[in-house]
Amino acid sequence: MTTTASTTAPVADARALGLAHYAARGVLERVLARHGTTFQQQVALRAAVTADAPQTPDDLAVQVQGSLKADPVDIRAILDELMAKQLLVVDGAHHLRPTDAGRELIAAIGAEIAPITARIWGGIPAEDLTAAGRVLALITERADAELGAPAA
Numbered sequence: 001m002t003t004t005a006s007t008t009a010p011v012a013d014a015r016a017l018g019l020a021h022y023a024a025r026g027v028l029e030r031v032l033a034r035h036g037t038t039f040q041q042q043v044a045l046r047a048a049v050t051a052d053a054p055q056t057p058d059d060l061a062v063q064v065q066g067s068l069k070a071d072p073v074d075i076r077a078i079l080d081e082l083m084a085k086q087l088l089v090v091d092g093a094h095h096l097r098p099t100d101a102g103r104e105l106i107a108a109i110g111a112e113i114a115p116i117t118a119r120i121w122g123g124i125p126a127e128d129l130t131a132a133g134r135v136l137a138l139i140t141e142r143a144d145a146e147l148g149a150p151a152a
Contacts, residue, residue: 012135024120031113035105042109043067044078045087045098049106054095069147 010016025039032042044064048055055063061075068075079096082088087102098106121129 012132017136017139027116027120028113031109031116034112035109037105037109038078040068040070040074040078041082041085041087042106044075045082045102046106048082048088048096048098049103054091054093054097056094057090057096060096 028042029039032039037045044060047063047067048060051060051063057076057079060079061072064070064075064078065072079088082102083090083096086099087105088096089099091097
């Protein structure tokens with residue numbers, strides 16, 4: 001049975017965003033579990049795989065922190081986990097680079113999640129995706145500003 005949003009869909013709010021996020025993340029985490037990796041490890045490894053050049057551990061940690069909004073100590077632990085799994089290695093210049101196994105893992109996850117993503121996102125009108133993209137970018141910008149502001 002296929003379901004679609006009704007014509008009287010609710011207005012987007014924090015709860016709707018959270019529900020969509022956790023539903024989509026749940027789908028991804030099910031795929032990741034089959035590959036023996038966590039969401040956080042996948043985010044960090046993907047950042048290393050898609051980088052133009054090998055990054056220092058500090059640079060990669062900053063990039064991952066920007067995505068996960070996690071404690072730098074936790075991010076360093078994630079990078080250590082990836083090195084222990086031999087998905088990242090330190091090269092001679094003290095940079096982290098993905099191993100062939102790391103690249104293959106990201107490719108395998110991408111290949112497995114692609115048809116699922118197509119089913120989830122398929123059929124949504126381009127203008128709706130464009131509007132949602134603008135709103136999500138604004139929410140991200142504002143939330144990042146809140147995270148950078150001193151605690152009240």
